[in-house]
Amino acid sequence: MRWEGQRQSDNVEDRRSGGYGRGGGGLLGGRGIGLGTIVIALIAWGVFGINPLTFLGMAGGGSPAVVQQGPAQAPPADDQNAAFVSTILASTEDAWGQVYRENGAQYRPPRLVLFRGATPTACGTGQSAMGPFYCPGDQKVYLDMDFFDTLSRDLGAPGEFARAYVVAHEVGHHVQNLMGLTGKVDSMRGRVSQAQQNALSVRLELQADCFAGIWANRSQQAKNWLEQGDIESAMNAASKIGDDALQKRSQGYAVPDSFTHGSSAQRQRWFMQGLKTGSVQACDTFSAQGL
Numbered sequence: 468m469r470w471e472g473q474r475q476s477d478n479v480e481d482r483r484s485g486g487y488g489r490g491g492g493g494l495l496g497g498r499g500i501g502l503g504t505i506v507i508a509l510i511a512w513g514v515f516g517i518n519p520l521t522f523l524g525m526a527g528g529g530s531p532a533v534v535q536q537g538p539a540q541a542p543p544a545d546d547q548n549a550a551f552v553s554t555i556l557a558s559t560e561d562a563w564g565q566v567y568r569e570n571g572a573q574y575r576p577p578r579l580v581l582f583r584g585a586t587p588t589a590c591g592t593g594q595s596a597m598g599p600f601y602c603p604g605d606q607k608v609y610l611d612m613d614f615f616d617t618l619s620r621d622l623g624a625p626g627e628f629a630r631a632y633v634v635a636h637e638v639g640h641h642v643q644n645l646m647g648l649t650g651k652v653d654s655m656r657g658r659v660s661q662a663q664q665n666a667l668s669v670r671l672e673l674q675a676d677c678f679a680g681i682w683a684n685r686s687q688q689a690k691n692w693l694e695q696g697d698i699e700s701a702m703n704a705a706s707k708i709g710d711d712a713l714q715k716r717s718q719g720y721a722v723p724d725s726f727t728h729g730s731s732a733q734r735q736r737w738f739m740q741g742l743k744t745g746s747v748q749a750c751d752t753f754s755a756q757g758l
């Protein structure tokens with residue numbers, strides 16, 4: 468990706484130097500969960516989730532931990548990794564701003580929080596082991612950038628565009644939240660079977676993949692910044708974090724009824740759907756007969 472020199476977003480909050488970092492335990496929605504040694508299956512299970520606390524059954528129980536935070540600060544100007552994610556976030560703002568203007572509306576972008584180890588959120592305490600996630604309660608994307616090393620080293624998905632896909636997917640969850648889709652899916656919790664809830668989660672996640680494809684479509688049209696191999700990098704990332712691939716990696720077999728994010732093939736398909744069309748209407752996974 469030819470991203471250097473592009474606009475960087477001001478909506479980035481750097482908590483990495485705060486006092487809520489590695490080793491600082493915390494409560495998930497009012498209940499403690501000991502994560503202990505982080506194994507690949509646990510890391511990957513939370514990858515690209517709209518709200519890992521929800522899937523842990525914690526979102527509705529107790530109160531989020533209240534931790535005093537200092538004033539929000541921007542990342543250091545010489546931090547190359549932070550500059551990259553700030554640039555990608557800015558490109559999502561441009562892409563979704565265009566989509567919203569085309570539909571006579573104004574886009575409200577999320578903030579992206581950089582943290583290490585653990586950090587308080589409106590959804591409870593966020594921890595690195597969850598992978599990147601979006602919290603609807605405060606409309607923020609949370610990212611421990613050490614995850615990028617996990618993505619490359621442990622999950623076999625290297626490359627800048629794979630990292631950009633991570634950010635764009637989480638922003639896709641923000642767009643779903645603005646559209647009211649997140650609340651509708653969450654409102655079904657407890658009213659349908661676990662298998663049905665999982666199926667709804669899969670459709671939500673695949674739509675976020677499709678929305679990431681819309682970002683790739685619109686940003687490429689505006690910036691012409693993709694290079695040979697970039698799309699393949701994102702497709703490889705999508706294949707590595709499909710539920711079937713992750714379950715086979717961790718336990719040797721896949722259980723489709725337990726999928727919450729979609730198979731590798733489904734994630735690749737819906738990202739490409741967004742990439743090819745650049746259309747929100749084309750990303751209607753909830754009306755699709757087949758995924």
